[in-house]
Amino acid sequence: MFVLVVGGGKVGYYLTKELIESGHEVVLMEKDRARADQIADEIGSIVVAHDGCEGKYLGEAGCARADIVAAVTGDDEDNLVICQMAKHHFDVRRTIARVNNPKNEALFRHLGADEIISPTRMILGSIEQDIPVHELLHLAALGEGELEIIEAHLQEGSPAIGRAAGDLLMPEGCSLFAVVRDGVATPLRPDMTLRVGDKVIAIGPSECEALLHQQLIGDDAEAVTPLA
Amino acid sequence: MKIVIVGSGRVGSVLAEAYDAAGHQVVILDLSTRAFDRLPAEFRGRAVRGDGTDEDTLRRVGAGDADVFLALTEGDNRNVMAAQVATEKLGIGKVLAKINDPVRAAAYAELGIATICRTSMIADAISAFLGFESLGLPGVIAATGSHHGGEHAPLATTIGAGTTGREA
Helix, strand or coil: CEEEEECCCHHHHHHHHHHHHCCCEEEEECCCHHHHHHHHHHHCCCEECCCCCCHHHHHHCCHHHCCEEEECCCCHHHHHHHHHHHHHHCCCCEEEEECCCHHHHHHHHHHCCCEEECHHHHHHHHHHHHCCCCCEEEEEEECCCCEEEEEEECCCCCCCCCCEHHHCCCCCCCEEEEEEECCEEEECCCCCECCCCCEEEEEEEHHHHHHHHHHHCCCHHHHCCCCC | CEEEEECCCHHHHHHHHHHHHCCCEEEEEECCHHHHHHCCCCCCCEEEECCCCCHHHHHHCCHHHCCEEEECCCCHHHHHHHHHHHHHHCCCCEEEEECCCHHHHHHHHCCCCEEECHHHHHHHHHHHHCCCCCCCCCCEECCCCCEECCEECCCHHHCCECCCECCC
């Protein structure tokens, strides 16, 4: 298989090395001459020191007969253009784009990159698995920041479940004022019994957060346990 | 008309000033607030620091209902991307991208984006000044092709074979 790799940063460099080791034919394009020379010194004369965004140089690097073009520069817009030129000008069958800003994924897919790799998205996905989803959520700061509007998503295990809102021990200066239940927001009355899935909206000074957490979410040990 | 300009460089700022003075509603974006120093004190439009290739940013500044979108940064690829977001995501009718590489300029015109190529225009202007024949490079290329959800018109026909095109 002939793979044209564009972008000789860390990703492009290791990708090229791995591909060579697995016996593929590879050409690497890197526009920075010093960087290109440095890589060429190590892995041989398969490095083209030109900008892979320019049609002329893509052609010279053999783009027209590439089975795969991998655009792995650090700039999303460059990767997009490389894939589009490869696909629509050189009829390359498969193009792979590295996307740094996860928000660009949909656009890239729509505009013709066959495969999209988003390192940011992957790491984000990994992290999000470890973040408990039943933490307090800060919605807004009021005044000079001394007051905050906080949302608590009531989950199984919250000490507030099954209790009347008025029975909860509220920190000084802090009040629960609304509940979002099944997507409908209503003012929170003291006689209202709280249920799993309720989103309780509170307003109060930022210092009251710990007590609020205890009342609505549960103790800290439980709150930081990742969801299975 | 509502005109969005991405890139407050020499060209972007001059146009922003002129269109604002002519009574149009102008929004100009740049990644650097310094770039807005080029705008006159009397500029009444909006100057926003932000990424013109980012759909959310563009929507936030009201580009969603713009009549005209001009991508005039110093980066060809940034302009290409901004223009494609404007066309494909925001559905703006009149979109122009500055692309200084004549090959890319022609290629993207085929994808439905009008392009303007400084390289070609200057080269032709110089030739005309010297009384030589025009080089025949088109400076402004109207969008000729269109893009429909991943399917592009083939580009090979507009690009000089032998320079960059795949040999037929």
